[in-house]
Amino acid sequence: MSVFLPLLDGQVDEAFLAVLQRIGPVITPVLGSYHVSGDVSRYILLDHNTSLNLDEIIQTLDQGAEKVIVPLAWAKEVVGVLPASRVLLLLDVNNVSAVSETVRDGVSGVLIKTPALDTDFIASISRFFKGQDIHVFPVDSGAPLSPAKVRELRQAGAIPVIPSSQLTLSEGTVGQINIADAFTAPLVSDRPDGLYPTVVTEDGRSLGLVYSSVASVRESILTGNGVYQSRKHGLWRKGETSGAIQDIRSIKVDCDLDSIEFDVVQHGVGFCHLNRASCFGHQKGLPLLERTLQSRLASAPEGSYTKRLFNDSALLRAKIMEEADELCRAETKEDVAFEAADLIYFALTKCAAAGVSIADIERSLDQKAKKITRRPGNAKPQWASAETSSSKANSSAPAPASAPKPNPDAPIRMRTHVLSDCTPAERAKLLKRPVLNSDAMITQVRPIVDAVRTGGDTALMKLVAQFDRCTVLKDTPILRAPFPELSDPELDPEVRKAIDVAYANVRAFHAAQADSTTLKVETMPGVVCSRFARPIARVGLYVPGGTAILPSTALMLGIPAQVAGCKEIVLATPPRADGSISPEVMYCAKLVGASAILRAGGAQAVAALAYGTETVPKVDKIFGPGNQWVTAAKMLVQNDTDALVSIDMPAGPSEVLVIADETCNPAFVASDLLSQAEHGVDSQVVLVSVNLPESTISQIEAEVDAQARALPRVDIMRESIPKSIIVKTTSVQEAFAFSNDYAPEHLILHLQDAPSTVSLVQNAGSVFVGPYSPESCGDYASGTNHTLPTNGYARQFSGVNTQSFQKHITSQEITVDGLKNVGPVVATLADCEGLGAHANAVRIRLRSMQ
CATH class of the missing domain: 3.10.20.810 (Phosphoribosyl-AMP cyclohydrolase)
Incomplete structure (x- = not known):
């Protein structure tokens, strides 16, 4: 709070103005020829002779003025338009009584011009203005206020306004009051020493x-x-x-x-005599971070991460963008705080490098807060463009706004963490995937699912036109078998041969998995329990088709369904613009014996499979990977008892974890990381190094950058790789402990004697053992299935296999002697549970044997 307000009524030098600024704002007449720098806190005095209009007043406030002081005659123009906190009312003793309650409530206080300093009058003004600031400007008085008068006014609750021509830095000047004397005059002390x-x-x-x-x-x-x-x-x-x-x-x-x-x-070591910033202990939070960064800027050792950030502006820029994106994706209170802390660290590093302090930031915030006019606040086009995320591929469903495209000249790098240096919270963060909240996604897909459930084919084809961008489906979204033969111009002969080999390998592996025998166990004499498998009758196979055509997924889902003996196999995939299906997917559909192809993608395809339409068969179980829209729709329909449909697993963006030691080939490791990073911008890849020297890690990073730039989907990898991580460990055991907690979809072992380490795997979708077992082989043709649990679900789920398409039924056959043995036990337990009918069903038979 100010003791008094200086009113600039003449030109003052910078030194004098600096003294005035130390004790509070200054009042500047708008028509005065007084230069006041933008750093000076000032009130702008407008009187009846001022010709400024409202727009110019607003501009004055936008430029940093704390308040405007306006005559009562202007009140109707500004009250309710300008914030009350930014307006003072200029009054004289004759028009105080003309102030209405509406005007009073629309300002933060008054400045009263008065020829006489009547404290009773000031007290009555204070009561009407309900504790607002009362400024008193004595006019028509040649003599300046004395320190005693300043004291009297302040103790009456008024803030004196003193013209700068009546203020001085000197002592004993006639006709002026010393600034320090005016400031200290009203101070009071209840201490014996007067301090x-x-x-x-x-x-x-x-x-x-x-x-x-x-x-x-x-x-x-x-x-x-x-x-x-x-x-x-x-x-x-x-x-x-x-x-x-x-x-x-x-x-x-x-x-x-x-x-x-x-x-x-x-300045110097700090305020406290113990060479600390504060007498109340060491700094923490943002002040400590600022002090640390300033110290590191001056003396960080070469090779340290902070030094690297200061020296590599492209890396720092990439980190700021990465952390901003992660903050946007965070959902829980804890995650938002965690990601905001990361972003603030990198942002303050940028500030420290530019010589910007937290105080500079706060001053900028204060200046922005002073603005009356506001921009619309819309995002610039490059930040507001929407992009659909994918896992194996995208559907055409709407997606949240994406982050801006990374700088193509910036190195494509992962983030590095030393596992032993991580706190439990930081380690937990490393295990998290960059995915959206499933509840939020389910809320967004529910209208799509409900539209298909209630609207059938009509609603489905509208959604296909909207999201799959195919407007030519007029009669039916379904193609029924037999499908037309494909000519060589439609399907490359080499692709056909490759599909045939992949089909044979995958079928051989999955045929061996089929449960075709009946399990029989005689649990006690005369009691035989059995278990046998039966195929799920009707299955829906979702084959993505957004950023890539995926005939491999048609094989991976269709072959085990075919081997299991499913009677109806409905394959769903997004159509091309002309309503056709890619010849590669069509050929796979013929090979696996699909009975129908649903030309639809995204949540609308899942809904059609779950509920059925006039032409789309309802299925009993839905399989297949997809983006967040597909996954959310699958989770929604499996919990709807009206759908009576199950799903294979919750599936999210693709991921790989590579464990590598000093025997690894850096080029091989980089290629394995990129093979998953190209699936979509939300894919995540993890390298867990086991005592890898820095030179080898640098080689891997260089290979990632160089190989990515040579690949066709480099734009996707520019976004997915910076979100991915390198985790440094010191032993194979520590590496596998992290991997098992992470539970990756794909686990690749670039280790000395890799086969011997497979026994350490507890959680993974599929394991690729040794340097010549790239994940790509499992995706296409080695024989294992590539539809695998993601998001850590490898802790609970298996990948898709033949038994995923079978259900198991149990039976029991009990003879007369068997019932004599087990019957009394059953009756006793039924009585214990109070279920008399259960007990009666046994006893009535036992009595018949007597």
């Missing part, structure tokens, strides 16, 4: 509690240096011997005029 408790702060953070005297305050105001009153040694000029001097930014008094706050810029 004032003084809180010293820097940027709003407390440095310590000291004491001030009239003499020390006077010197601080006039010199701009921190000067206090030692109770033992007299005036204490802070830093005079230690060098830890202070520059005064502002001096304020509290509402009772009995304590003071000094806001300072502290």
